[in-house]
Amino acid sequence: MDTRDTFQVQFKGDAQTYFGIWIVNLMLSIVTLGIYSAWAKVRTKKYFAQNTTIDGRRFDYHATGKQILIGRVIVVAALILYSVLSAIPVVGIILALGFIGVGPYLINRSLKFNARMTSFSGLRFGFDGTFWHALKVFLLYPVLCLFTLYLAWPFVARAQQRYYVKNHRYGTAQFDFESGVGPFYKALVFAAFWAVGVVIAITAVFFGPALAAGQLFGEDSIWVTSDLMTVVPVLIIVIAVLPAGFIYRAYIRNAVYAAASVQGGHEFTSTVKPLALVGIAITNALAVMLSLGLMLPWTHVRMSRYLARNTYITVNGTLDAFVGAQEEEVSALGDAFTDFEGIDVDFAL
């Protein structure tokens, strides 16, 4: 068969249903002093996975609350031990070094767990990254990059994305990743342009008049006579730094989807518009703040819907032909670790 069909990813979750799930999750997590949060996580991930479809076939998430809880208990115990022992200075340094060694291992475990617990069309994903490779892309390359003043960062970003994509499997079908470094430089340059441009504009608007009037320094300088010292940094973060981050992510996402493929000739396309993503992210943040958090479920659903709508898969033949293999069990230890460290390892969709 050499028919090629392109499917748009569909997300059919809605804010009302998710609000109910979210608030009940939160309530039960609070009254159980956080214990229920393991089941809450499972329920949320199931909701988003099950409502995401390609060609009418669902994703699903299969971890159990018990698995997640056991992982979290171990990580919390380790964390408490770590902070108490860190109070003893020499031990603290040894622990910090050990932490660096264990980090890549736990990140791999987390990627493996999340891949194994995610299915599409009834078949599970898999992840086979190795320790040394993870150590290289997450630790060694970023440190070496320092010596290039981060000018070589796009190479590091590409290496990380390649590691992430290439080591994933769908059943037994391997993902592949083929990309020049150009798109990664493009992402960095556009994001930097935005940030620098906005900083220049802010400076001109706020300090231009003062500069013209000679009030930038001295007795009656605007530093003394106004609140600029507090307003300007906030403005720079909100309209220069944060949007630049989303612009970067939009370009990277499009580049990674264009570069990725699955064995059998199936390809991906992402058509996220950087400025549209910035608009959604900023209005989402505003909605969360103005509603004291109550609009959070709405913002999640809205973002998922936008990303799904801009994601396509071109199937070479049929989605029916994938098969899986028996695999060993994976514990949720790494997953709990990345949860606590705030590392995002979700299967990017």
Place this chain on the structure above:
Amino acid sequence: MTSPSDFYGQTSSGEVTGHAYAAQSSTRVNARLVRDGAGVRLLADNGDVLYAGSPTSREHVSGGPILMRFGEDWTFDTDDVKGANLLLGPSSDSWLSNLEVWHPRLIAVLALCCLGVFAVWQWGLGLLVAVAIALTPAALVSSMDTGNMAAMDRLFADPTELSQTDQIMVRDVFENIKAHAPDAPYGDYTLLFRKADQIGPNAFALPGGTVVVTDALVEEFGDPDILAGILGHELAHVSERHSLHQLYRSLSIYVLVALVAGDVGPILEDVLLEGSALASLAYSREHEASADIIGVKTAFAAGYDPAALADFFEALSHDHGDGGPEWRSTHPSNADRIETIKKLAAEQ
């Protein structure tokens, strides 16, 4: 709630359509779950029986499909949630799905959230801290003292340059205070002298019972009554386990917030962490105030003038100012402390 026999016909017959997937395959099979005289079966569209019997497990998250597992070989999903429930009877966790429905009752759930946060803040944290302290071995606390002293000596503290007479005078005060202070929870109280000009006239206690006095403190405030007040205050920090309380409290908050972080999102997470950091300052001020009270009482019991500590804070205010608004500080304002100490001293 409707009882199963009203609604969910164990007797009725019918079918729901959906998709079946064989184990280890992405192949989608159009299938239907049928219930009739012959019992429950999973049938492929072409009539093949995929599985005879009821599903071995079943799950449903609000807004999603019903997912069923049939032995090791087949899974089946259907969007016809109502139809499947009519066929199979209500599932055991349906109360959760019912609670999640968009309904005014969610306002009560929200209120329970707020109430819960308040209760955790008011009692839950105290409980966690108490459990953690009970589980902490004494040897660990003592090694915190040794470790911290070693680090301090390396970084900014030098051996004392105080005269023998000065040292003996402070030691006498220390022994007197020690005799009247509450018992030390982890090993005995020990006094150390260090020259550490970076931190000025200062004294502090480590959780295991080590009390450090800087040369500058003895040189500037060599009055035994003042030293008695200060040492009483520091020993109170040790006996009340204040630093362990603060360590475990901030850890508990961090863990609790991290547990719900996925649910509250990054913005609210920051608000929670910042808010609790501010509130922890109030907690720290409470500890200082309580150490003042115990310290004054100890100094008085040991035969010193309890009001002398107030003179110390007056001198401190005079030399170093009162430093920023109280809500941003780990210590109560000097003015407040002076007033409290004077009042306490008058009561003794």
